[in-house]
Amino acid sequence: MVYSFLPPGESSSMKRAFQQGHAGREWSVFLFYVLVVSIVWIGPKVVWGADNSNCFGCHKDESLSKQNALNRKVSLFVSEADYKSSAHGSLSCSECHTQILDDTHAAGGKAANQSVNCAACHREAEKEYKKGLHSKLIMKGTERAAYCQDCHGKHTIRPSKDSKSLTHLVNISKTCSRCHSDKEFVKQHALGAGLSPGELFKGSVHEMTGEMTCTSCHGSHNLRSLIDPQSSIFRSNIPQTCGTCHPEITKQFVDSIHGVIAARGRSDSPTCTTCHGIHGIKAKIDPDSPVNERRIALTTCPQCHAAERISKEYGFTRTQVKSYYDSFHGLSYRGGDTFSANCASCHGVHDIRPSSDPKAMTHKDNLQKTCGICHPGASENFAKGKIHAVAGISGEDFGEKVVGWVRVIYIILIVAVIGGMVFFNFTDWLRKTIDRRP
Amino acid sequence: MTLNERFQHLNLMINFTILVITGFALSYPTAFWTSPITEAPAGMTIRGFIHRLSGVAIIFLGGYHFLYLIFTERGRQIFMDMLPRWKDAKDLWETLKNNLFINRPAKVIKMGRFNYREKAEYWALIWGTFVMGLTGFILWYEVEWLKHFPKWTYEVARAIHFYEAILASLAIVVWHFYSVLIDPDVYPMNWAWITGHLTEHEMKVEHGLELERIQASQKGELVEFDEAASSGGGRIYPLSQGRDQPSSLHRLYGTVRDLNEAIKKWRGN
Numbered sequence: 001m002v003y004s005f006l007p008p009g010e011s012s013s014m015k016r017a018f019q020q021g022h023a024g025r026e027w028s029v030f031l032f033y034v035l036v037v038s039i040v041w042i043g044p045k046v047v048w049g050a051d052n053s054n055c056f057g058c059h060k061d062e063s064l065s066k067q068n069a070l071n072r073k074v075s076l077f078v079s080e081a082d083y084k085s086s087a088h089g090s091l092s093c094s095e096c097h098t099q100i101l102d103d104t105h106a107a108g109g110k111a112a113n114q115s116v117n118c119a120a121c122h123r124e125a126e127k128e129y130k131k132g133l134h135s136k137l138i139m140k141g142t143e144r145a146a147y148c149q150d151c152h153g154k155h156t157i158r159p160s161k162d163s164k165s166l167t168h169l170v171n172i173s174k175t176c177s178r179c180h181s182d183k184e185f186v187k188q189h190a191l192g193a194g195l196s197p198g199e200l201f202k203g204s205v206h207e208m209t210g211e212m213t214c215t216s217c218h219g220s221h222n223l224r225s226l227i228d229p230q231s232s233i234f235r236s237n238i239p240q241t242c243g244t245c246h247p248e249i250t251k252q253f254v255d256s257i258h259g260v261i262a263a264r265g266r267s268d269s270p271t272c273t274t275c276h277g278i279h280g281i282k283a284k285i286d287p288d289s290p291v292n293e294r295r296i297a298l299t300t301c302p303q304c305h306a307a308e309r310i311s312k313e314y315g316f317t318r319t320q321v322k323s324y325y326d327s328f329h330g331l332s333y334r335g336g337d338t339f340s341a342n343c344a345s346c347h348g349v350h351d352i353r354p355s356s357d358p359k360a361m362t363h364k365d366n367l368q369k370t371c372g373i374c375h376p377g378a379s380e381n382f383a384k385g386k387i388h389a390v391a392g393i394s395g396e397d398f399g400e401k402v403v404g405w406v407r408v409i410y411i412i413l414i415v416a417v418i419g420g421m422v423f424f425n426f427t428d429w430l431r432k433t434i435d436r437r438p
Numbered sequence: 439m440t441l442n443e444r445f446q447h448l449n450l451m452i453n454f455t456i457l458v459i460t461g462f463a464l465s466y467p468t469a470f471w472t473s474p475i476t477e478a479p480a481g482m483t484i485r486g487f488i489h490r491l492s493g494v495a496i497i498f499l500g501g502y503h504f505l506y507l508i509f510t511e512r513g514r515q516i517f518m519d520m521l522p523r524w525k526d527a528k529d530l531w532e533t534l535k536n537n538l539f540i541n542r543p544a545k546v547i548k549m550g551r552f553n554y555r556e557k558a559e560y561w562a563l564i565w566g567t568f569v570m571g572l573t574g575f576i577l578w579y580e581v582e583w584l585k586h587f588p589k590w591t592y593e594v595a596r597a598i599h600f601y602e603a604i605l606a607s608l609a610i611v612v613w614h615f616y617s618v619l620i621d622p623d624v625y626p627m628n629w630a631w632i633t634g635h636l637t638e639h640e641m642k643v644e645h646g647l648e649l650e651r652i653q654a655s656q657k658g659e660l661v662e663f664d665e666a667a668s669s670g671g672g673r674i675y676p677l678s679q680g681r682d683q684p685s686s687l688h689r690l691y692g693t694v695r696d697l698n699e700a701i702k703k704w705r706g707n
Contacts (some may be wrong), residue, residue, distance in 0.1 A: 428616075433622055
């Protein structure tokens, strides 16, 4: 591989240089490089100029290497052909390696300074990058945060429209996965166990479009942290981020009860990803999708509406889920009947509103129409009465009480009748068995 | 029992079983025994269809049985014999006292053509079919029902349909299965639902009065009646109730006899 991460020794020395400037200790590292490089390099070279033949004179040697501060072997090989075909192929080495000004590099008098300054030309990109998470981590001293070359490569940088480019649409997920699917990296940075975002993304509906990749949602140079309020993936910003491609849905969602609470910044409020998943979003016809019609009322809505903490905090009852499960709709649905109504059949999908909202599907003025979707000919009376009723003799509703009493009477009846039968038959069996004693 | 009655029983047995399975599959959709239904494609939808189909079948059977009771002589006699009487309660009570060794020595209880056990079950079946049919139709035609009645009546119908189903299923298992399978007098099975006949022993312990009545009437009427044959488990329960005119039912005797012979042959005696 021509491109690779900076080995830990180099990056740490660089980091320190970044933080402290060239302090005394850095010079000792540099002197060490000088020692190593001088052993390998023989003969005077002229470095300055557009003609790179002097550089490749040595760097075309695949075995050319040095030892870094951690005594690791670092290859100094640069493929001339790859470099020539890169976006920077017409530039001279020293336009980026500005520190290598004279023959002393070749003579072993001066080591190359790794800190190539891309910003000298790519000012805008650097400005963006400085806002982003990866540069902030460098500032904080994290060992392995992405520099320009970690995503773009070093000597082989190609324009992102080039399909061979590391930053081409089809390659970005691979490029990001070099760190974010690396078990060691993920562990070090506490990015969570389990599947990496790249693995989850594979096979997702967004990946299958062929037009989406990591940067579509996360941004590129200015990629920000999840906890940064300006981030495209900050909780309250997610509807807008998804809305860049799904504007109609976002429009519906922001007016829904969920969207309104989400905009208030409530961390419990659902946003797009709460129901749809994050990296591994699947089409709703996929049985693995949380919004698949067979899962929505089993896991997706109940994840909050049957959750104790959330229901207590927001003062809504959990009986909706329970009463649904006990209703004909819920029972048949739990058995896999997709003709049976699930939560979304009556409450809507993205535009769920509280039943007090006249625009809600479950508002009393709209219920007849809502029921009529599945029950053609549903009368006005059909839509009256409590839907999410939980039967019980101490129920709130008259119907709840009646059903509660019916249940009590029947249970007594069953226990008495069946118990009596069991008792009578047992005595009968016992007597006949005793009579037959041999 | 005539062939006709045995087919009524068979029809009821099959449809009742289907109703129990397809009904409780809805109430317990995640139970292990429901998985063949829930895992089949459109299983729950087909389940509902079959449930309604069987329900209609049982209602038709009920209607047929009603006509049978009205328009056949035998049916009218069955109805009369099936009516509950004070003696049934006494029989039940005395049986219980016998069983608990309160009656010492045990009283010999002679019961009529249908004993308290059968009467209780028969009328429970009539009642259950009526309740389940009514509540079932409310649940089926909920749009029509809810045009005229408040929603809680629908919920009540749903609760009754469920609890009555539990009651009926348990009654079949506890009461009926004991009577026809486990009862030491008939164990391992009472063959009447296949052969149409009881043995003399079964008649004696369960329908003593009826046995005496038949024996008395047959001694007078059937010259060829061979009492000795009955002791070997032979047929002693004639289908004729001693009526003079041969009815359409009489013509069934031949069929019944043939079937009996066929079954006997099949059983190897």
